[in-house]
Amino acid sequence: MFRHTALRYTVLVLLASAALFQAFTAEYFGLEILTEILILAMLVLALDIVAGFGGMVSLCHGALMGVGAYTYAMLSTKVGIAPSVAMLGAIALTGAASWVIGAICSRSHGIYFIMATLAFGQMAYSYVFEAPAFGGDDGLGGISRLDLSIIGVDLNDSRSFALFCLAILGAVYGASVLILRSGLGRSLSGVMHNEQRMRALGLTVWRVKADVFGLSGMIAGLAGALAAQHILYISPGLLSWTVSGEALVVVILGGLGTLVGPLVGAAAFVMLKHELSAVTTYWHLVVGVILIAVVMSRANGIFGWCEARWGARIDRRLADATGKHQPKEVMTDA
């Protein structure tokens, strides 16, 4: 069950402050990196909801982001629908596709679930890669951004677009918290802890998994629509399983099942990528070594390590300061 702690609030405030500072002070290249982080953060939040809180490790979230990107691009450039409607269409279609994938894959567990989602992702990738209507391996260009001139915002300006993405990420984070704290989110948590018992209590388990997978897909679709608007060009590579794999790496690097951790992971991953790639073309090796170190340390990612080290201490100090104490652990028989 998702809970905010003092440390989580603190890190959220720090991350938001850093993002705002960067958005208002950075030049073009810095703003591009910030936007990249913000869009990746949305994707990994979507993945954390299903993997971290539902035990559904998906290798098709990259493809879902691609579905969102292509739907937005097709609707806005080929069909000629207004970008705002195209964006809603991209979210809805990706959500529907995700629900179907979730409904089918929810019957499997562990490695079989991973393989089933991988298969769906690769099917989408292959189709887009081969289909002339989607531009084949050339991809699609000529994508335009949302028109917010009615409220005096020009999203073609990098700073405005970065701030827009930051606002959307804030909304996505809030929506993720609401999902996890809802009846559906609590049931998902129950399913992850003990699927057999939830079924014995009368819950239709596959339906809960499919519903949450669909909601997570909507977030991935939103990230995809923003990714298309960011680069203004999309290619089938966006649907590749390596994007899903990278998202999973980011979630694990940040801290699975914490919501805040994946945000930290997204920032760390993109910055590492840009800093290291300037030094060596083998930057993936360094990221790999860091990931192995994180996994071998048995900490739940960078943020999980921080929580284990400082989380309890901060909560205790806060409780001392406010006079609110949690009940002590109960270990005696009745």
Added chain:
Amino acid sequence: MLETRNLDKSFGAVHVTRNVSLKLERGERRVILGPNGAGKTTLFNLLVGELTPNSGSVHLAGADVTALPVAKRARCGLSRSYQKNTLFDGLTVEENLGLAAAVHTGNATKLWSDSLVKPEVREIVDEVAEQVNLMPYIHAKVSEISYGVRRQLEVGVALATRPLVLLMDEPTSGVGPEMSKGFHDLLNNLPRDLTMLIIEHDMDLAFDVADTITVLNYGEVVFDGLPDAARGSKLLKEIYLGSWEDA
């Protein structure tokens, strides 16, 4: 309220449930006795739908539920507790009860509200926590409470679905004599209109709680009657009770 007709189950050549027919009236408390391997837990698994019988049928409140999956049978009013604790270990006692109550009240799949703060869910959580003496531990995580309290919670989670029939698989399994006494009171204080089927090895509890007793041996019903008759049964002494009386 709950009826089985000629229920039969085999695993390959091993015949674990043989032609079992039972009939529980509303409010009846029946204890199932039998040596290890008699097919008691298999019978429970057949009743709740975790196993499919080779033949025979299960009826709940007059309706044939044999073809229904586990979740649908549970929603029809069939709830069970397990011999080994099957709880949500990372969650609190309150959240464990809340999950069950949310399913019962239809709040488990709602997106726009937190099921645990719903009045109808809270009412069940508080009531069940009182019934099974869990109030002192309500905010403790399952991993923080003792084994005996977890056994109480195991029963509590099953109760929080407000079942018509409650199946309890050795509720006192692994608990000490003091705790076991507490379970006598706990079970005796549950609402009288709740139909209960209990697998139990604790003879004191069995004869204290039971209205009727059924004895299984090699998957077959070998005795079905009142506790007093069970105490005097020669057959039972041979297959089961002998060792208990001699002890």
